Amino acid sequence: MELPFNLIGEDRQFENLPSGRSELYISPEPQSLWYYEKKNYSQDDLENVKKCVYNRAKFRCELCNENISQVSDARIIYRYEYNYAPLGKHSCRTLKRILLACADCDDTTNYFKTKNYSQLIKIGKTPIEVHLHITDVLSDFRIKNQIVWITNEGVLEKNGIKRMCVSPEM
Numbered sequence: 692m693e694l695p696f697n698l699i700g701e702d703r704q705f706e707n708l709p710s711g712r713s714e715l716y717i718s719p720e721p722q723s724l725w726y727y728e729k730k731n732y733s734q735d736d737l738e739n740v741k742k743c744v745y746n747r748a749k750f751r752c753e754l755c756n757e758n759i760s761q762v763s764d765a766r767i768i769y770r771y772e773y774n775y776a777p778l779g780k781h782s783c784r785t786l787k788r789i790l791l792a793c794a795d796c797d798d799t800t801n802y803f804k805t806k807n808y809s810q811l812i813k814i815g816k817t818p819i820e821v822h823l824h825i826t827d828v829l830s831d832f833r834i835k836n837q838i839v840w841i842t843n844e845g846v847l848e849k850n851g852i853k854r855m856c857v858s859p860e861m
């Protein structure tokens with residue numbers, strides 16, 4: 692299946708910096724989503740998303756601009772908007788943007804798993820700025836962990852990528 696260059700429903704300006712570049716930041720998945728991952732989609736479909744995002748980003752990491760020589764070296768970062776619901780209702784994260792990333796930027800995004808934040812230094816953050824960022828992320832992470840999140844990936848579904856099964860919380 693060939694995906695369109697612009698995925699229907701995707702916001703390619705989501706969280707962009709004034710320069711137009713996407714921002715690199717550490718982004719741990721809240722605990723209630725640890726087993727969610729992307730297991731509900733077929734590998735073929737996810738591979739198609741990767742190829743589409745790789746081609747439209749012209750083989751460059753959208754976070755640090757590094758050239759990514761082959762699609763097998765590319766990583767994909769899914770960016771979500773988190774909406775907190777009033778008490779008693781489901782809070783929801785909504786897929787907004789799909790980014791092409793190099794391995795170092797992806798590892799930095801997943802710092803709590805990889806313990807690698809070298810890319811934040813490489814793009815110009817000082818060690819103190821990195822430390823403050825980690826502190827901010829941790830406090831946000833603790834808040835998000837108190838909530839059971841549901842996931843809206845309408846962007847994928849609108850582009851013909853269907854879940855193989857429906858996760859229990861949906």
Ligand SMILES: [Zn+2]
Pocket residue numbers: 752753754755756757792793794795796797
């Ligand atoms: Zn990168």
